[in-house]
Amino acid sequence: MRYQRTLKKAITFKGIGLHTGRKTKVTLRPAPRDTGIVFVRTDRDTVIKATIKSVVDTAFATTIGYNGTRIKTVEHLLSAFGGLGIDNVIVEVEGPEIPILDGSSTELVEIILNAGISQLSPPKSYIKITRPIYIEDGHSTIMALPYNGRKITYTIHFKHTLFSSQTLTIELTEESFIKEIAPARTFGFLKNVETLRANGLALGGSLDNAIVIDDNGILNESGLRFENEFVRHKILDLIGDMSLIGYPIEGHIIAEKAGHSSHIKFLKTLINSKESWQIVAPHQERIYSYAYVF
Ligand SMILES: [Zn+2]
Numbered sequence: 001m002r003y004q005r006t007l008k009k010a011i012t013f014k015g016i017g018l019h020t021g022r023k024t025k026v027t028l029r030p031a032p033r034d035t036g037i038v039f040v041r042t043d044r045d046t047v048i049k050a051t052i053k054s055v056v057d058t059a060f061a062t063t064i065g066y067n068g069t070r071i072k073t074v075e076h077l078l079s080a081f082g083g084l085g086i087d088n089v090i091v092e093v094e095g096p097e098i099p100i101l102d103g104s105s106t107e108l109v110e111i112i113l114n115a116g117i118s119q120l121s122p123p124k125s126y127i128k129i130t131r132p133i134y135i136e137d138g139h140s141t142i143m144a145l146p147y148n149g150r151k152i153t154y155t156i157h158f159k160h161t162l163f164s165s166q167t168l169t170i171e172l173t174e175e176s177f178i179k180e181i182a183p184a185r186t187f188g189f190l191k192n193v194e195t196l197r198a199n200g201l202a203l204g205g206s207l208d209n210a211i212v213i214d215d216n217g218i219l220n221e222s223g224l225r226f227e228n229e230f231v232r233h234k235i236l237d238l239i240g241d242m243s244l245i246g247y248p249i250e251g252h253i254i255a256e257k258a259g260h261s262s263h264i265k266f267l268k269t270l271i272n273s274k275e276s277w278q279i280v281a282p283h284q285e286r287i288y289s290y291a292y293v294f
Contacts, residue, residue, distance in 0.1 A: 008116030021203030024095035030149025079240030083177030129251030184232030
């Protein structure tokens with residue numbers, strides 16, 4: 001059991017968006033108990049709650065929106081909140097996208113730790129997987145199994161002579177997130193860059209904020225941070241997308257060849273699989289029914 005958490009004080013950071021290339025300022029502010037993660041597009045006066053229902057696009061990033069106003073690439077910031085167990089924050093954003101920074105969540109973790117973490121009085125409720133849940137989505141599969149803890153197994157396959165497949169299983173704790181997952185950067189293939197840019201994506205992408213792969217290897221002179229940095233980043237993305245459900249998930253999540261779109265489909269299936277999970281609310285020693293929560 002752990003208590004709900006927020007930040008000790010407000011903190012601001014700036015940077016460019018990976019896809020829009022736009023420079024944006026973000027301020028993270030402490031929020032009271034049971035607020036959840038709430039984004040505010042301050043230039044549009046629009047509030048967008050970080051929930052599955054707010055997801056409006058999953059192509060190459062997770063985009064949330066409300067009434068036509070959008071915020072792109074929220075997943076790395078959400079992953080930092082999910083990985084550190086930050087439950088209540090107001091995220092003020094002055095533009096259309098969360099800055100990509102170095103392409104990982106490491107700087108975001110540092111920003112949050114610099115602001116400090118403050119404990120709020122009620123214990124945090126969580127979702128406990130009680131029966132297996134499984135989806136197939138094109139070539140992707142994702143399942144959740146009952147497990148006493150938070151475990152993720154992710155497998156990716158590349159058609160590349162140097163990088164073929166990578167699998168990693170991790171017990172998710174704040175320590176393992178900070179050391180093993182947060183530093184893993186986003187990545188892309190050089191051959192896709194032109195098409196992405198023609199579609200208005202990856203406009204802010206560079207070797208400073210992404211690993212770029214061509215037929216001969218990676219273009220970044222500094223090399224990789226981990227031999228299997230790619231699969232670690234996929235786990236980072238999954239943790240970010242899972243945080244949209246609003247509760248930590250106790251169980252073993254196993255994903256293969258997945259991405260933002262299948263992550264969100266899986267989470268929607270999970271919400272609707274009422275017989276496969278319970279909400280455990282430690283402070284009231286109660287297990288809420290589905291109808292109460294969603
Ligand atoms: Zn990512």
